[in-house]
Amino acid sequence: MLRAAREGVMTRRVLLFLRFLVGVVLPRLVHVSVEIAMPAQPGGVEAGRQAALDPGSALEREEQAADRVLVDVVGGVVAVLLLGAVAVCRRPGWRSLRLGLSGRDELARAVRRRSVFFLGPGAVGRGQKDCRGQCGHKDADHAGLHGFRVLSIIIVRGRRGKGQNELNFRFGRGNSLGMRVKLLPLILLACLLSAWECGAQALPDEAMAIHVLGRLSFGPFPGEIERVRAMGWKAYVEEQLNPGRIPVPQALTARLAALATESMDTVQLFREYGPKAPGGPRRNPTLEEIQSAREKAAFIQAEAAEAKLWRAILSPRQLEELLCDFWYNHFNVPASKGLAHLWVGSFEREAIRPHVLGRFGDMLLAVTRHPAMLIHLENWQSASPESQTGKGLQRPLVEMHARELLTAHTMGAGGKVKPQDVTALANILAGWSIGAPRGPQDVNGFVFDERRHESKDREFLGTVIKGGGMSQGIKAIRVLAGRPETARNICGKLVRFFVAEEPPKALVEELSKKFLDTGGDIRAVLAALFESRDFADSKHAWNRFKSPLRYAVSIVRAAGRPVSEVRSLAENLEWLGQGLYDAPDVSGYKDERSHWLAADLFLKRLNLSVMAGKGALPCWSPGNWTPLEKLDWGSLARTMGLKLSAGTAKAVEQAAPELKAGVLLGAPEGQQY
Structure with missing residues (x-):
């Protein structure tokens, strides 16, 4: 009777085990494509738009999600088979099973007790870099950080006794609930959980070639995916981070040479296309003069746009072109703002392009003093109230440039900018203007007008910056470029651009540290970004929508x-x-x-x-x-x-x-x- 009862229990366990495999595990291994809502289907354009917008539809990329989980699930099935067999056979001498979130020290103690233990996928036990070296958390932190995702299964050998066929299911950092439950169902559930993703799941190299071309270029040419696969995606990244080593094709050089304004600097553009000073008394412009100015503005903007598009299409220096677009958008100067329409192209060529992979502080200084920016944010006419020029004006100080420099350009909207810092920076930058050169510091249309500047010490962001004319403004810009808030804001934007619309906070913090440690070296920051687990994580692949x-x-x-x-x-x-x-x-x-x-x-x-x-x-x-x-x-x-x-x-x-x-x-x- 006893033997028959035991055989009946074993049969029920086998059936339960098979039911679990068929009903839970196997469906996880089978990819089922989800039909997306195309505009041609019922619902029209709005249905198609929602399909693209809804991350729960095709944009989740169910195929990639299945690929990401597949390896871990296979490992989980192995664990299921092993422990299921243990539970069914009830080997004599195996006293109990314990499944929990075990750290390296605990596993070492289990070994010293001569226990036999089985580590599920992603389990702890390899020191600082666990989870197949991708997670980076110390073993003691896994329980709190990953929940059920990191599980170790310890089979404790010993005499059969009271603990047989029961398990101690532990949560958190060693806190035991002491729940004694039937063995098989929880083991199967736990093995499935242990099979789930732990940290970043890197794309295979073949997929990385596509991913890298998608993120570091405007899109691949025919045959370019094969080229990147052959050279290796890391070599392609290194190539793009050093654009000076990549020759410019003759076809692109010829296209740019055909544009009349492409080779003109800021001063030349003003002389050729800017308003002419009247020979007599001041008067309102005629209708013909207004129309001529509009045509010139449209011509300059059109040629700048053509140059951008020719480079985007033909240049093999794709990362450089993407970064030119990224940084121009960051320091945006619209062509519709006054004389700025003359200089949108030269602003990109002179203040942005030379620095896209250089130091952020150098680019910030070049942008801040460029005539296009001074016109756009009206700093060219700002004067300190106590300056020679300011004393004769009712509202001399213009704070717009200082405010945008503190927020949009550096510390971000969340940088907790104080009004007194805005005013201090506005006074520091007073006198940064445009015009004919007056001294050695006046180049390419920028002039420092001492008559508009009050030279005195200013407290700015908790730092006293000594008065000294233009040098005071340069020091203030260096202070801004080195602020932790600036590092987080800039790195957050870079991560959003290259990784995900919702930037992983840990990656932003890691890159912010790199930014500060290297003095704002953009190339070093991007190299760290492209080497990060988040960049190669399959959950971030194909998750960005093209502008x-x-x-x-x-x-x-x-x-x-x-x-x-x-x-x-x-x-x-x-x-x-x-x-x-x-x-x-x-x-x-x-x-x-x-x-x-x-x-x-x-x-x-x-x-x-x-x-x-x-x-x-x-x-x-x-x-x-x-x-x-x-x-x-x-x-x-x-x-x-x-x-x-x-x-x-x-x-x-x-x-x-x-x-x-x-x-x-x-x-x-x-x-x-």
């Missing part, structure tokens, strides 16, 4: 067709809501998915994708609007490294031949990177 600039350029690059002109492409970008050098806000265009997914803009994106798919973009056939041969959607998908969901594949398959490429480009996979 119109990135979207349009990625299509043109992936098509691999000769481009005849790019002015029409600049007009397309304005139509899509991202006119180049035209962001009205001080902080530039928002780097957010929701901003670019407004219903009207989304519909325009779809129209652009259909035009491109048909080969009808004007940049490919200027003047006659005659569409070229339609793009091959299969080649596009391979070039861009797209992994299509079942919904996208079905939508492309069902589309008319001339619409297949357009449907692919308009799908979430085509609009993300």
Whole structure:
């Protein structure tokens, strides 16, 4: 009777074990594609927009999530099989099983007691860098940091006794609930939990090539994914971090040489295209003069936009071009602000491009003293109240530049800027103006006007900065560039741009330390970012939504067709809501998915994708609007490294031949990177 009862118990356990494998574990190993809502399906444009906006739909990239979990789940199944067999067979001499969040010291004690123990996936036991070296937390911290994610299973050998078939399930840092429960169900549940992700799950090298090209470039050319895989993605990153070693193609040099304003500096642009001083008494401009000024402004802005697009499409120094766009957006100067329309191109060439991989403090100084910025934020006419010029003015001091320098440009909106610091910085920068040179420090349209500056000591951000004319402003900028708040703000923006819209806080703090330790070395900060676990983490792959600039350029690059002109492409970008050098806000265009997914803009994106798919973009056939041969959607998908969901594949398959490429480009996979 006793033997029959035992056999019945064993049978029930086997059935329970099999039920668990079939009902819980195996479904985790089977990837089921989720149909995405395409605009052509019921619901129209709004349904497609919600599909792209909702992270619970196709944008979760169920295939990547399945790949990310697969390795750990397989390990968990091994644990299930082992412990299930132990529970079923009830080997004599195995007194009990204990499953918990065990640190290295506890496991060492178990070894000293001659216990047999099994470590589940991601378990502790390898010192400082546990979780396969990806987590970086000390073993004592795992319980509090990862919850159920790090589990060790200890099978304690000994005489059979009261503890048989029971387990001690521990939570937290060694606090035991002392729950005595039936062994098998909890072991199976715990093994599944132990199989779940612990910390970052790195993309395989083949996928990293696609990921790196998506983040460090505007998108791959045909054959570029294969090139990066062959050289190794880390070598590609190193290459992009040192753009001076990459030769500029002759085709790009010729395109830039054809632009009349590209080689002009700030002073030359003013002399050639700026307003002419009247020969007689001051008078209001005539209608013809106003129209001429507008035409000149439009011409200069159009050529600056063309230069940006030619570089984005043709330059092999893709990271440099992305950073030029990133930093211009950070220090935004809109062409609509006064004389700034003359200098949007020279502002990028002179104040930003030379410093995109240099020291942040050097770029901050170059930006702050550039005539385009001085005009934009009106510092050119600011004067200290007690200065020679200021005494004769009712409201001489202009604080706009100081306020934006403290917030948007450096410490960020959360930097707790005090009004007295704004006023102090405004006084320090008073006299930074534009005009003809008066001394050796006056270069390229910048002048320091001593008549507008009051030379006295100023307390700024808790530091007393000695009076000394222009040098006082340089010292203040160095102080700002080295602030921890500035480091966090700048690194947070870089992480948002290159990793995720919601920046991982630990990574931001790590990069902020690197920023401060290296004196704001942008190249060093980016090198650390690209080496980080978060950058290679598969959960951050394909989670960023392309801006119109990135979207349009990625299509043109992936098509691999000769481009005849790019002015029409600049007009397309304005139509899509991202006119180049035209962001009205001080902080530039928002780097957010929701901003670019407004219903009207989304519909325009779809129209652009259909035009491109048909080969009808004007940049490919200027003047006659005659569409070229339609793009091959299969080649596009391979070039861009797209992994299509079942919904996208079905939508492309069902589309008319001339619409297949357009449907692919308009799908979430085509609009993300």
